[in-house]
Amino acid sequence: MEETSFISRQDNLLKSIDEGIVIIPGAGLKQKSHDTEFPFRQNSDFKYFTGFNEPDATLVLKKTIEGEVERHLFLQEKNPEMEMWTGIRLGSEKAPEVLPIDSAYPNHEFTRRLPDLFKGHKNLYYNLFNHDLQSKVTKALKSLGGKRKEKYFTPLHWHHLSPLIGMLRLRKDQNEILAMKQAAELSDIGHRAAMALAAPGVNEKEIDQLLSYLFAQENGEGPAYDSIVAGGTNALILHYIANNQNLKDGDLLLIDAGAQVNTYASDVTRTFPVNGVFSPAQKDLYQVVLNSQKVAMGHMKIGATLKEIHTSTCQILLKSLIEADILKGSFEELWEKDAYRAYYPHGTGHWLGLDVHDQSPYLDNQLEELTLDEGMVFTCEPGLYLPVGDASVPSKWQGMGIRIEDDILITQSGPENLTRSIPKEVKEIEEACKEDIKTILSKLSSPSLLS
Ligand SMILES: [Mn+2]
Incomplete structure (x- = not known):
């Protein structure tokens, strides 16, 4: 598939948003028994906007009120020892070259970077029923509170993202x-x-x-x-x-x-x-x-x-x-x-x-x-x-x-x-x-x- 089509899908989503930050997590592996997993099945929304098929990745889109857009991806980092067991990973260095994003970071940086990504935005769009993500979002927002000397908006208006994506996928x-x-x-x-x-x-x-x-x-x-x-x-x-x-x-x-x-x-x-x-x-x-x-x-x-x-x-x-x-x-x-x-x-x-x-x-x-x-x-x-x-x-x-x-x-x-x-x-x-x-x-x- 052409990379441009993923970019245009992201842009179509951002058209319905004045400003804000959008978080779309991919699927993770699910345990089948003891230390084996079910075959991996990517989250459909994540697939729709990225085409990327690795587990445990997260797309973060930012749009300012002026219409400037940033596209970030968090993903599994390269790890030769793990890759010997479970297969080659794309990694954060290569990802921006082949995926419809501007920048990529290893997953372990997600919690640390999220507060910075939030700064200056008023609106947050994600699947409100995703409890795992919700707790990360709450943590990041809490860490932004109480800094009286710094003046910036934080995304305290939360919107359910799934219906917006559902309309696009129609x-x-x-x-x-x-x-x-x-x-x-x-x-x-x-x-x-x-x-x-x-x-x-x-x-x-x-x-x-x-x-x-x-x-x-x-x-x-x-x-x-x-x-x-x-x-x-x-x-x-x-x-x-x-x-x-x-x-x-x-x-x-x-x-x-x-x-x-x-x-x-x-x-x-x-x-x-x-x-x-x-x-x-x-x-x-x-x-x-x-x-x-x-x-x-x-x-x-x-x-x-x-x-x-x-x-x-x-x-x-x-x-x-x-x-x-x-x-x-x-x-x-x-x-x-x-x-x-x-x-x-x-x-x-x-x-x-x-x-x-x-x-x-x-x-x-x-x-x-x-x-x-x-x-x-x-x-x-x-x-x-x-x-x-x-x-x-x-x-x-x-x-x-x-x-x-x-x-x-x-x-x-x-x-x-x-x-x-x-x-x-x-x-x-x-x-x-x-x-x-x-x-x-x-x-x-x-x-x-x-x-
Ligand atoms: Mn049927």
Whole structure:
């Protein structure tokens, strides 16, 4: 990525601030067991403004009332002994050459330098819920107090930074869209391979692992979130991640899994028959969900809201549940009671980006629903979940969970479905299930599974 794009992102943030100091900490390592850690995952906000992928770094931006800007970074210092264990560090000397900052210091100087950075500013912007940072901020401010001879402002007006960043992250730039398109391509390979591999007797974890392998092809970074590989009634558990059961003939398989590229997520769900052919009952219910997704997509245009899309999806699903005689009563009466929620309990979409549930607001400053605009990316994921033992549900449908999810980019010329190439129509899915997994793997740039 061009360094200039990080600078312009920082400048866009500073545009919404008259003067003040902004602190954005990166992520640290998290302990997994005794002296081992989970794989490192950078903080999304920090990544957005720096592109830097080391743990334990902090970006500090300063803007004066005259509009002068300084960009500082605190980071792990070079340490040959530690680097032998955990990998090369960039270090404070090199950092200003390659990162979108003016100056860099080792982390151990953070507490000492913070009071000086604060001097003269009235406003402080950071994530107020970050307690670790809050205690450092308080300490630095305290150290500035009580010096009667020196005259300077201190940043006693604290502002929550996350909503400001969330608004910026809402509209993706070209670099972000490129990463999300690449993630979508890897998701396509993964879901097609899953359709090819699935068969009665195959374990959910084999498919889970295959997805992880394929999501790490090319510049992929693996799954953007824990894959859901849910055979049969496991699909009724919305966040099923145990992924350890054998697939059964006659069941459906719901897979919610997406690749990550440059920390950007894709988020895709497909539901298909384990044995490769939809039964008539499966096909009927699948068409209901697919139809509701098509209705939802018809509402996606600049100026629409995610809530409108959700409402139209719920309405069409409620109509279908009434037609199928699962819900009994008038549409108006059942709509009033949110009766569909028993079978469709989740939302139809969420913002997507660096976070799979991207941390951007859904309401504007006036508490109005945000309207869709060019560059926004979100998911469209209607579903139906019909429990076992629910007397209202015909037995042929009991135990079925179906969700279909795509990633949508809003453009000037309409919605662009970034994940449209992943089989979704009944016929396409049955074709994809017939594919030979070896043929799919042999087309990869590094088909090491075959060698
Ligand atoms: Mn989703």
